[in-house]
Amino acid sequence: MERGSVDCHCHTSARGFHEAGVQTLVAVTEEVREFDRVLLQDSYPDLVAPCFGLHPLQDGGSPGRKRSVKLQDLESAVPLFYKHAPRLTAIGEIGLDFTPWCAPTQQDRDGQAAVFVAQLDIAKELDLPVNVHSRSAAKVTVATMRERGISRALLHNFAGKPSVALEGVQAGYLFSFPPAVCRNSQRDKLIKQLPLEHICLETDSPALGPRRQERNEPSNIALSCQYIADVKGLSPQTVQHATTLNAERLFFKAERRNTHTHTHTHTHTRQSGAKAPK
Template identity: 65%
Template sequence: MDYDCHCHLSAREFEQDLEDVIQRSREAGVKTSITVTEEAGEFSRVLQLQERFPDLVSPCFGVHLLQTSGGLERRSAMPQDLDAARSRFYVHRNRLVAVGEIGLDFTPWCALTQRDRDNQVFVKQLDIAKELDLPVNIHSRSAAGVTIETMKEHGISRALLHNFAGKLRVGLEGVKAGFFFSFPPAVCRNQQRQKLIKLLPLEHICLETDSPSLGLQRHERSAVRNEDIALSCRYMSEVKGVSPQKVQVITAQNAYRIFSKAPKT
């Protein structure tokens, strides 16, 4: 499948069986994994992964709007979280392929966050991406319209909106702006996404796993977590009425257009 455009290989869930996960990923045809981070505590781990698997792991740095601070409970990201990590984006700029995972989330369960503060952390990272000439890897749950408008206002030209679930009208605005959209295997069980995927141009679609989450089974975080990207490819093929080979080729081309610093497969 060439590119997995959004995955979390530096997540703690992979500490015990990472070698197996990497092997299964390769067997599934993934040649480049765009590996996002959510907290500064992951930055060193994702760089270590790149050192171990330089042909596969393409690292991103990002401060997500929700933070765990080493515990189980999540809290809203603070500007201080980004300020403390900001210099590391610049120190490691030559190793990064994108800034992410960053973005906005307006779902009710995310009510503990403060929208003004979330937007501040988001915009600061958009500015970092522009300064470093890097694309952004975006979370936009229930906030697609605001997220896209914010990126346009701040002059972002290369963006991937992962697990996109916005309205078609909003998605087409993103297409006009030159943005791309990726979909994990979980879309195979979501009929509401079918129309969206059908009508978004294939030339603006990429594949992702979002592993260890968003597999075919609901709430799946099983030991088999990173080889199911082929499900996304086959589903795109069925919905679009084209061959899986065409989906594979075009989505890989799209991925390289966004993540131009990643190894070309």
């Protein structure tokens, strides 16, 4: 049976995906309180590929308000990385978000960087890839990963300059794009320059769908595939096949799982828990 796509980055529960043409859902987390929720999806062991991670932006205490992550936020997550390491597909969603209204001070950015480096080091120690968020911080994000010796990484919804992306390509990193790229041509230059061997598909469900203010779903991964195919002048089948192989190569646990089943989907969900950062 022909395999479906791998949704390399989403935040959604596992319902109704078997009909979506998605083989694997790589489910990422943003906060420690999401870790248990991801692990509760054990009834879909061949569909959901869980990840633990702390996003650079955390709940700010009021609706819609975010604050930069701090090392104190990592304290309760570190033991969980190690406790559940055998079940994790990657460390994510981690990264840097230097958007001015989210990280207005150097202290905010320094705190994000400290947590990012700590989680990169945990990923290396556990021999896991990383699933990375980067906004208004592409160059620093890629440089930091290279400095920490990271060789297996997915930069999701990447919007940095092509020159920075190509630095990531040299380091072996992969880049994924959600259905939101269909809204305009802003990513066309980047997608054209990235080798197909370094591209993956994602939805970032329930966000970043083809239309603003509408809930995104893993089934929309076909839109990302079609758009990338159009931009690169390839068939959707070629893009779907290549991106699935790329995802399996990166998330090796998912690849091993797929040797037993070819009809499910991986969703990466950030999971945390590990020894105290050195």
